[in-house]
Amino acid sequence: MSNVNKKKLPVGIESFEKIRTQDFYYVDKTVMIRDLIQRWGEVNLFTRPRRFGKSLNMSMLKAFFEIGGNRALFDGLKISEEKEICEEYMGKFPVISISLKDVEGSDYDVARTLLCSVIGNEALRFYELLKSSPKLNEVERRQYEQLVCTDHEQRGSFAMSDSVLMGSLKTLSSLLEKHYEKKVILLIDEYDVPLSKANEQGYYNEMVFLMRNLLQQVLKTNSSLYFAVLTGCLRVAKESIFTGLNNFKIYSITDVRFDEYFGFTDSEVKEMLAYYGQEAKVQTVREWYDGYHFGTLDVYCPWDVISYCDD
Known part of the structure; x- marks a missing residue:
């Protein structure tokens, strides 16, 4: 199909x-x-x-x-x-x-x-909100500036001290x-x-x-x-x-709680294969990719199943 x-x-x-x-x-x-x-x-x-x-x-x-x-x-x-x-x-x-x-x-x-770059860029996401927020006092605005301040000598990398980074x-x-x-x-x-x-x-x-x-x-x-x-x-x-x-x-992978939310369950794989007209391949996919057990569920690696459907 x-x-x-x-x-x-x-x-x-x-x-x-x-x-x-x-x-x-x-x-x-x-x-x-x-x-x-x-x-x-x-x-x-x-x-x-x-x-x-x-x-x-x-x-x-x-x-x-x-x-x-x-x-x-x-x-x-x-x-x-x-x-x-x-x-x-x-x-x-x-x-x-x-x-x-x-x-x-x-x-x-x-x-x-x-690490400074990851945290600094996330702090920058809130720049328009926090740089002039009337709810922050002057000390708090300076604290925010320390999170987004860059070092021009280091090609614009974020210039957090150890104490600022650890508390960022x-x-x-x-x-x-x-x-x-x-x-x-x-x-x-x-x-x-x-x-x-x-x-x-x-x-x-x-x-x-x-x-x-x-x-x-x-x-x-x-x-x-x-x-x-x-x-x-x-x-x-x-x-x-x-x-x-x-x-x-x-x-962890042995915990039954949340076991169905990471990876594809058998029913999810069947539904996906049916959607792409590959119902006949259910057993093949099960034999190739059903190699994981989380909690009480057998699960499939999403990457493998999606790539199979994409071939």
């Missing part, structure tokens, strides 16, 4: 907004929002293999919760049936959303510069809470990449010290935080960077 007039396949696309506005096929994982709210955890860590939809889910969470978001993105999706949740939570929170997937320097200084996410969340008068949701995708790369390149101890201080300040002693979601491929030992976090929930 021809795929003409069918939705496009989202090969490698991690933007929820792009998928929903540019007519790509979307496997609906939005009920994760309801479960995240109902199974409340102040800090939630999801560990899954690469290419299992972690970044797309984080993009979806940002689109749902962030003030000023496009509510129409969720029209017709399962979460739209949860009227009370949508009324109370959709578009109601300031959201800090960063990905650390590119913080992978060959040495500590390079990695630190890349906490500072930004505090400023956003004061401006919006709403607590902040924090999303950190691929949190483990800086540590994994540091371990490979020989500067692990320095990076652990930096990440421990950065995350402890924003996650442990932060009255501006509503809740946080972190994703990664690895569960870094809690003792290394999450010391003292008692508000911490870890959802």
Whole structure:
């Protein structure tokens, strides 16, 4: 069957907004929002293999919760049936959303510069709001300037001192809470990449010290935080960077909670193959790609299934 007039396949696309506005096929994982709210955890860590939809889910969470978001993105999706949740939570929170997937320097200084860039650029997203917010005092405006200040001698890289960098996410969340008068949701995708790369390149101890201080300040002693979601491929030992976090929930591949939200379930694969006229290939796809077990579910790697349909 021809795929003409069918939705496009989202090969490698991690933007929820792009998928929903540019007519790509979307496997609906939005009920994760309801479960995240109902199974409340102040800090939630999801560990899954690469290419299992972690970044797309984080993009979806940002689109749902962030003030000023496009509510129409969720029209017709399962979460739209949860009227009370949508009324109370959709578009109601300031959201800090960063990905650390590119913080992978060959040495500590390079990695630190890349981390400053990620956080500095996220702080710049709020420049028009915070640079002259009447709700911030002069000291707080100077704190914000420290987050977005650049060093012209270093080709415009962000010029955060160690103390500013380690407190940057906490500072930004505090400023956003004061401006919006709403607590902040924090999303950190691929949190483990800086540590994994540091371990490979020989500067692990320095990076652990930096990440421990950065995350402890924003996650442990932060009255501006509503809740946080972190994703990664690895569960870094809690003792290394999450010391003292008692508000911490870890959802690994063995956990039955949220097991259906990362990767495609058997029914989702059948539905997708049927949509693209490949119903006869269900058993072939199952034999080739059904090699993962999360919680109580057998799941497929989305990348593999989408690529198969795209061939």
